[in-house]
Amino acid sequence: MAPAPFNNDIRTLRFLASEMTQGDLGDKVGVTRQTIAAIEQGKYSPSLEVAFRIAHVFGKPLEEVFRWQNDIP
Amino acid sequence: MSFREKIHWASFFALLVAFGWYFLTYPWKIIGTAAGVGAVAGMLVPVTIIIISVMTITAAFFAIRTPKEANLKEDERERTIHIRGTHLAYYPLVLGVWANMIAMFYRLSVGEHLNLLIATVVIAELVRVGSQLYYYRRGY
Numbered sequence: 001m002a003p004a005p006f007n008n009d010i011r012t013l014r015f016l017a018s019e020m021t022q023g024d025l026g027d028k029v030g031v032t033r034q035t036i037a038a039i040e041q042g043k044y045s046p047s048l049e050v051a052f053r054i055a056h057v058f059g060k061p062l063e064e065v066f067r068w069q070n071d072i073p
Numbered sequence: 074m075s076f077r078e079k080i081h082w083a084s085f086f087a088l089l090v091a092f093g094w095y096f097l098t099y100p101w102k103i104i105g106t107a108a109g110v111g112a113v114a115g116m117l118v119p120v121t122i123i124i125i126s127v128m129t130i131t132a133a134f135f136a137i138r139t140p141k142e143a144n145l146k147e148d149e150r151e152r153t154i155h156i157r158g159t160h161l162a163y164y165p166l167v168l169g170v171w172a173n174m175i176a177m178f179y180r181l182s183v184g185e186h187l188n189l190l191i192a193t194v195v196i197a198e199l200v201r202v203g204s205q206l207y208y209y210r211r212g213y
Binding site for chain 2: 030031032033034035037038041043044046047050
């Protein structure tokens with residue numbers, strides 16, 4: 001499978017949010033720890049709902065968590 | 074490794090062991106006789122018991138060890154993996170059904186038809202569970 005056409009700062013944001021674990025974030029968003037890990041690594045593109053939920057946990061707008069890669073049309 | 078992935082591994086190995094035993098020990102020399110049909114029925118009983126036992130014990134073991142994970146609902150990524158695996162398993166299933174229909178024109182015995190159907194289901198299940206495990210390992 002091709003990697004997701006966008007980057008994300010979830011790892012950094014977790015660190016800044018009192019070193020939140022992937023499991024904690026997963027619990028807050030309603031997905032498994034493995035799914036958070038897959039999203040962080042760009043192996044899985046989350047649904048719009050999950051993307052918004054992740055952004056909401058960090059209190060950031062969506063575009064500060066997920067960024068489209070400029071070199072991809 | 075998530076709870077569901079562990080259950081998938083158990084399912085994969087249970088299928089391999091149970092049906093591996095079935096196909097290796099089935100009395101192929103009497104497949105065309107009534108005893109051959111009886112052997113299919115008789116051997117499916119322990120196969121079913123093996124699979125149900127392995128699945129029950131594994132699910133109980135991991136549910137006790139990690140109850141939080143076991144109680145989690147299937148999330149969207151797991152649902153996608155589930156759907157993709159089922160989709161891929163559809164192809165061997167259709168091929169097997171067609172093979173069985175074509176075999177009818179060659180007047181195969183009931184035992185041969187039964188074994189062809191069992192092989193079809195087993196291959197489809199191995200493709201389903203195997204592909205799901207592959208997607209779990211890859212992250213998607």
